[in-house]
Amino acid sequence: MSLFPKKGKSKEEIAQLIRAKKSTDYNWRNGKLFCSVYDGGDEIQEVVKDAYMLFLSENPVDPTLFPSLRDMETEVVQMSAEMLQGEEAVGTLTTGGTESILLAVKTAKNRAKLLHPEITQPEIILPYTVHSAFFKACDYFDIKPIITGLTEEYKADPEAIQKAITPNTIMIAASAPSYVFGVVDPIAEIGKIAEAHDLPFHVDACIGGIVLSFNRIGNLPETPSFDFSNNGVTSISMDWHKYGYAAKGCSVLMHVNRDYRKFQFFVCTEWTGYTLVNPTILSTKSGGPIAGCWAAIQYLGMDGYVQLSKDQMATTKKIIKGINAIEDLYVMGKPEVSLLSFTSDSISVYDLMDAMVDRGWFLQFQLSSDYSKANLHMTIAKAHKETADQFLLDLAEAVKQVQKKSLLKKVGSKATVKTAVALANNLSPDNFNKLGKLLGFSNGKVPETFATVNEIMDTLPDATVKNTLLEYFNDFYTYKEKR
Ligand SMILES: Cc1ncc(COP(=O)(O)O)c(C=O)c1O
Structure with a gap:
C-alpha cells in the first residue's frame, strides 16, 4: 500500500497528526538538555519565529x-x-x-x-x-x-x-x-x-x-x-x-x-x-x-547579549565548581566559554550518563581519545540558570547510585561487551542483526540505555566503529516497513 495520501487532509487533521509525532520527542523546554538546542526562552523564540x-x-x-x-x-x-x-x-x-x-x-x-x-x-x-x-x-x-x-x-x-x-x-x-x-x-x-x-x-x-x-x-x-x-x-x-x-x-x-x-x-x-x-x-x-x-539581534541588542553572556558564564562557573566539589568527578582543563566536559578516575562515566538520563537530564557522551578519558559534555545556555542547582543535586545522587551498582554491573556487562566486540569486528549482515538485538538497536530503534554501547564504541578500533555506525544509520534512515 502506498504511503502517499491519495486525498489531501484538513489543516486541523494535519496539526493533530504532526503533534502526535512530535509527542515522541525529547522535551527540551525543561532546561535539562545540554546539547543541540540553545534555549533562550519563549520571548526571543517568538520574535525569531x-x-x-x-x-x-x-x-x-x-x-x-x-x-x-x-x-x-x-x-x-x-x-x-x-x-x-x-x-x-x-x-x-x-x-x-x-x-x-x-x-x-x-x-x-x-x-x-x-x-x-x-x-x-x-x-x-x-x-x-x-x-x-x-x-x-x-x-x-x-x-x-x-x-x-x-x-x-x-x-x-x-x-x-x-x-x-x-x-x-x-x-x-x-x-x-x-x-x-x-x-x-x-x-x-x-x-x-x-x-x-x-x-x-x-x-x-x-x-x-x-x-x-x-x-x-x-x-x-x-x-x-x-x-x-x-x-x-x-x-x-x-x-x-x-x-x-x-x-x-x-x-x-x-x-x-x-x-x-x-x-x-x-x-x-x-x-x-x-x-x-x-x-x-x-x-x-x-x-x-x-x-x-x-x-x-534587534531584539536583544548589545546590552542583551552582554548580559546573556555574563549570565551564561556565571552559570558555567557555578556548575564547574559544583562538579569539582563532587569527590569522584572533575572538569577537564579550564573552560573559557560556557561549555565544559567532566570525567572521573573512580566511577564509570558510561553508567553516570545513564543514571542522569534516568533523572531526565541529557548530556553528551564523548569517547576517550589519545589525549583524554571518556567524558560527559555540557553546553550551557540561558535556560540552565534556573536548573543548575537541581542539576548538581541530581548529579551528586547519580554518582552515589553508580558507585553502588558499578561492581555488580561490570560483571554483567563484560560478557555483553566481549560478544558485541566480536560481532562488530566481523560485521556480516547476520552479525549486524545479532549486534542490534544484543544492544537494543535493531529495526532502527534507539537503545534505551547507552552505557554498554558507549563502552563498546570506546573499546573498538576507529575503523570498526565507523563501519558499525554506517550500517546502523543506513538502517535507521530507512522507512520502518523496509528496514
Ligand atoms: C566548534 C564548532 N565548530 C563547528 C560546529 C558545527 O556547527 P553546525 O552544527 O552548526 O554545523 C560546532 C557545532 O557544535 C562547533 O561546536
Missing part, C-alpha cells in the same frame, strides 16, 4: 528580487565584523557552522590553486580538537588532514603546528573554543606562524565567538583574544544559531578582507540557464534564517 515566517518562502538565491534579504544579511555581517574587530572584514551568512567551515577550506583550496599551482596534494593543519566539519571538508575536497597535538590544557600546540608545515600546506585551523573542552587555542601565537608562512588561518569560533565577543565588550576579566585583532587570522566562523539565539540555519563566515572572500564565491557561466553566482554552498534556500537572525 515571526521574522522567520515572514520570509519562509522568499529565496535569497536572487537578491535582486528580495533586496531586503541582502540588506539584512549585509547588516548582520557588518555587525559581526564589528564584534570580531575586523576593520576590513567582510563575510556571508551560511546555513551553519559546518557550511562555514567547508567554505573556509574551499576558500583556502582555491587560493592555493591560484597562488601555488604546483601543489597536487593539499594539506591542512588541524589541531587534535578541531570540529569534525574540518574532516568532512577534507573528505569532500580531497585534502589531507595533518593532525597536531595538544598541550596539557587541551589546547593546540603551536610548536607542533610549526613543525607540521610542509610545501603542501594550504591552511591552518584552530578553535575558539574547541567544542570538546571549551578552551581557546593560542590564536595570537598560531597567527604569527601563519603570517610568517603566508598561510590562511581559520579560527573556528562557531560555538564560542558570540559569547567571547560579548564577554570582551562587557569587560569580563580573562576573556581570551581570538578575533581579527590577532595578526595572521584570515577567516572566522561564528554561529548565530547557537549563542546568538537565532533560528537553526544561520552562521557567518567572515574573511579578513574582500580579496580573501573572492575565493569563496562560485560563479557559473558554463551552463545555459540563468546566471549563477553563489556566495555559499546552497543555491535555493529559505530567507527565514536571515530574517530570524536579524530580528534576534
Whole structure:
C-alpha cells in the first residue's frame, strides 16, 4: 500500500497528526538538555519565529528580487565584523557552522590553486580538537588532514603546528573554543606562524565567538583574544544559531578582507540557464534564517547579549565548581566559554550518563581519545540558570547510585561487551542483526540505555566503529516497513 495520501487532509487533521509525532520527542523546554538546542526562552523564540515566517518562502538565491534579504544579511555581517574587530572584514551568512567551515577550506583550496599551482596534494593543519566539519571538508575536497597535538590544557600546540608545515600546506585551523573542552587555542601565537608562512588561518569560533565577543565588550576579566585583532587570522566562523539565539540555519563566515572572500564565491557561466553566482554552498534556500537572525539581534541588542553572556558564564562557573566539589568527578582543563566536559578516575562515566538520563537530564557522551578519558559534555545556555542547582543535586545522587551498582554491573556487562566486540569486528549482515538485538538497536530503534554501547564504541578500533555506525544509520534512515 502506498504511503502517499491519495486525498489531501484538513489543516486541523494535519496539526493533530504532526503533534502526535512530535509527542515522541525529547522535551527540551525543561532546561535539562545540554546539547543541540540553545534555549533562550519563549520571548526571543517568538520574535525569531515571526521574522522567520515572514520570509519562509522568499529565496535569497536572487537578491535582486528580495533586496531586503541582502540588506539584512549585509547588516548582520557588518555587525559581526564589528564584534570580531575586523576593520576590513567582510563575510556571508551560511546555513551553519559546518557550511562555514567547508567554505573556509574551499576558500583556502582555491587560493592555493591560484597562488601555488604546483601543489597536487593539499594539506591542512588541524589541531587534535578541531570540529569534525574540518574532516568532512577534507573528505569532500580531497585534502589531507595533518593532525597536531595538544598541550596539557587541551589546547593546540603551536610548536607542533610549526613543525607540521610542509610545501603542501594550504591552511591552518584552530578553535575558539574547541567544542570538546571549551578552551581557546593560542590564536595570537598560531597567527604569527601563519603570517610568517603566508598561510590562511581559520579560527573556528562557531560555538564560542558570540559569547567571547560579548564577554570582551562587557569587560569580563580573562576573556581570551581570538578575533581579527590577532595578526595572521584570515577567516572566522561564528554561529548565530547557537549563542546568538537565532533560528537553526544561520552562521557567518567572515574573511579578513574582500580579496580573501573572492575565493569563496562560485560563479557559473558554463551552463545555459540563468546566471549563477553563489556566495555559499546552497543555491535555493529559505530567507527565514536571515530574517530570524536579524530580528534576534534587534531584539536583544548589545546590552542583551552582554548580559546573556555574563549570565551564561556565571552559570558555567557555578556548575564547574559544583562538579569539582563532587569527590569522584572533575572538569577537564579550564573552560573559557560556557561549555565544559567532566570525567572521573573512580566511577564509570558510561553508567553516570545513564543514571542522569534516568533523572531526565541529557548530556553528551564523548569517547576517550589519545589525549583524554571518556567524558560527559555540557553546553550551557540561558535556560540552565534556573536548573543548575537541581542539576548538581541530581548529579551528586547519580554518582552515589553508580558507585553502588558499578561492581555488580561490570560483571554483567563484560560478557555483553566481549560478544558485541566480536560481532562488530566481523560485521556480516547476520552479525549486524545479532549486534542490534544484543544492544537494543535493531529495526532502527534507539537503545534505551547507552552505557554498554558507549563502552563498546570506546573499546573498538576507529575503523570498526565507523563501519558499525554506517550500517546502523543506513538502517535507521530507512522507512520502518523496509528496514
Ligand atoms: C566548534 C564548532 N565548530 C563547528 C560546529 C558545527 O556547527 P553546525 O552544527 O552548526 O554545523 C560546532 C557545532 O557544535 C562547533 O561546536
